[in-house]
Amino acid sequence: MTGAVPAPTVDGRRQRSERTRQLIIEAYLALLRTKPRIPTSSEIAERAGYSVRSVFERFPDLLSLRIAATDYAVALGSAQAPLRHTDADRPTRIHSQVGTRAQVCEGWLPLWRALNANCGESAELKARIALIREAIRTRLGIMYGPELSTLDGRRRQHTLIALEAITDFESWARMREDNGLSVEQACAVWITAIDRLLPPTPAA
Amino acid sequence: MNTTADPRDGASAPQPADRIDGRRLRSERTRRLIIEAYMALVRETGTMPTAVQIAERAGYSVRSIFERFPDLTALRIAVTDHAIAEARGYGALRDLDADRPARIRSQVEQRGRTCERWLPLWRVLSSENEQSPDLHQRIRMIRQLSVMRMEMMFRPELSTTSDDVRKKTMLALEALLDFESWARMRELYDLSFEQASTVWSKAIERLLPPTPAVA
Numbered sequence: 001m002t003g004a005v006p007a008p009t010v011d012g013r014r015q016r017s018e019r020t021r022q023l024i025i026e027a028y029l030a031l032l033r034t035k036p037r038i039p040t041s042s043e044i045a046e047r048a049g050y051s052v053r054s055v056f057e058r059f060p061d062l063l064s065l066r067i068a069a070t071d072y073a074v075a076l077g078s079a080q081a082p083l084r085h086t087d088a089d090r091p092t093r094i095h096s097q098v099g100t101r102a103q104v105c106e107g108w109l110p111l112w113r114a115l116n117a118n119c120g121e122s123a124e125l126k127a128r129i130a131l132i133r134e135a136i137r138t139r140l141g142i143m144y145g146p147e148l149s150t151l152d153g154r155r156r157q158h159t160l161i162a163l164e165a166i167t168d169f170e171s172w173a174r175m176r177e178d179n180g181l182s183v184e185q186a187c188a189v190w191i192t193a194i195d196r197l198l199p200p201t202p203a204a
Numbered sequence: 205m206n207t208t209a210d211p212r213d214g215a216s217a218p219q220p221a222d223r224i225d226g227r228r229l230r231s232e233r234t235r236r237l238i239i240e241a242y243m244a245l246v247r248e249t250g251t252m253p254t255a256v257q258i259a260e261r262a263g264y265s266v267r268s269i270f271e272r273f274p275d276l277t278a279l280r281i282a283v284t285d286h287a288i289a290e291a292r293g294y295g296a297l298r299d300l301d302a303d304r305p306a307r308i309r310s311q312v313e314q315r316g317r318t319c320e321r322w323l324p325l326w327r328v329l330s331s332e333n334e335q336s337p338d339l340h341q342r343i344r345m346i347r348q349l350s351v352m353r354m355e356m357m358f359r360p361e362l363s364t365t366s367d368d369v370r371k372k373t374m375l376a377l378e379a380l381l382d383f384e385s386w387a388r389m390r391e392l393y394d395l396s397f398e399q400a401s402t403v404w405s406k407a408i409e410r411l412l413p414p415t416p417a418v419a
Binding site: 165 | 344385
C-alpha cells in the first residue's frame with residue numbers, strides 16, 4: 001500500500017454520476033416533447049441508455065425526477081431568456097418581450113403541461129409552478145415598467161393579470177396548435193393585444 | 205299454472221311495450237345518476253374519480269356502471285356531453301342588442317359563472333383529452349362555442365374591422381376569458397367574483413375596437 005490519495009477516483013465517480021443524472025433528466029424532457037404524457041420509468045431509462053435501476057438510484061421516485069427536471073428547465077429557460085431592451089421604446093420592448101416569451105412557450109410547453117397535470121399531488125411541484133408564474137409577472141412588470149408606473153396599485157395589478165392571461169402558455173398553444181398560426185403570426189397577435197392593453201407611455 | 209291474465213287487471217295490466225319503456229326509463233335514470241355522481245365528485249375533489257368512487261356515490265354497483273359505459277373514457281365523454289347541454293341551457297345569450305358596456309358586462313358575468321361552475325370538470329377533462337380523440341373533439345367544440353358566443357356579443361365592434369384584426373382580437377379575447385385565467389384570479393390572486401369580473405371587463409374594453417355609431 002502506498003497510501004495514494006483516492007480523491008481523483010471519487011471525483012471521477014461523482015462526475016459520472018452527475019452526468020448520468022443529467023442524461024436521465026434530458027431523456028425525460030425529450031420524451032415529453034415527443035409524447036404529450038408523462039413518461040414511464042422504462043421509457044426514460046431506455047431513452048437515456050441506462051437501466052430502470054439507474055434511474056431510481058439517482059431519483060427516489062418519478063416525482064423527484066419531475067422536480068429535478070423542472071429545476072433544470074427553469075435554470076435553462078432563465079439563461080436562454082435574459083432581460084433585454086428594458087430601456088428601449090415601447091414597440092421595441094413589446095417586440096422583445098413577445099419574442100422571448102414565444103421562444104419560452106415553443107421550448108417549454110410540453111414540460112409546462114406535464115408539470116400542471118397531476119401537480120395536485122405535490123406541494124413541491126405547486127411551489128415551482130407558483131415560482132415560474134411569479135417570474136413571468138416580474139418580467140412583465142420590468143418590461144412594461146414605464147407604462148405600468150402611470151397606474152395606481154389596483155389598476156397595475158389588473159393590467160398585469162390581463163397581460164399574464166393573454167401571454168399564457170395555453171394561449172400560445174391554441175394559436176399554434178388549434179389555429180395553425182406560424183410563430184410570426186402568433187407573435188403579431190400578442191403584440192397587438194399587449195399594445196392595446198397597456199396604458200399610454202409617459203413622456204420621457 | 206294458469207297464465208291467463210286476471211280480467212280484473214284489465215287496462216292497468218302492464219303491456220310488453222310499457223315494461224320495455226319502464227325499463228328504459230330506469231336505465232336512463234341510472235345513467236344520469238352515474239353522470240351526476242361523476243360531476244359531483246370532480247367538483248368536490250378536483251380529481252378524476254375511480255369507478256368504485258362513482259359507484260358508491262351514485263348508489264349502484266361498479267358492474268352497473270360498466271353495463272352502461274364500456275369504459276371510464278366513455279363515461280367521461282357522456283359527462284362532457286351532459287355538461288355541454290347543461291351549459292348551453294344555462295348560458296343563454298342576453299343583451300345582444302344592448303350598448304357596449306352592457307354587452308361586456310353580460311358576457312363577463314355569464315363567462316364568470318360558467319368558469320365558477322365548470323372549472324373543476326374542465327381541468328379534469330382537458331388534462332386527459334389527448335388520450336381520447338372523442339374527448340379532444342369535445343374540448344375543441346366547447347372552445348368553439350365560447351368563441352362563437354363572443355363573436356355574437358361583440359358583433360358591432362368586430363364588424364367594422366378587417367379579417368386580420370378580427371381574428372387577432374378574437375384570439376386575445378379567448379386567451380383572456382380562458383378557464384385558467386379565471387382560476388388564477390380567484391385562486392392565486394384571491395379576487396372576489398366582482399373584482400375578477402372587473403379585470404376582465406376593463407381588459408375587454410381595451411381589446412375591442414371602437415363601437416360603430418348607430419346609423
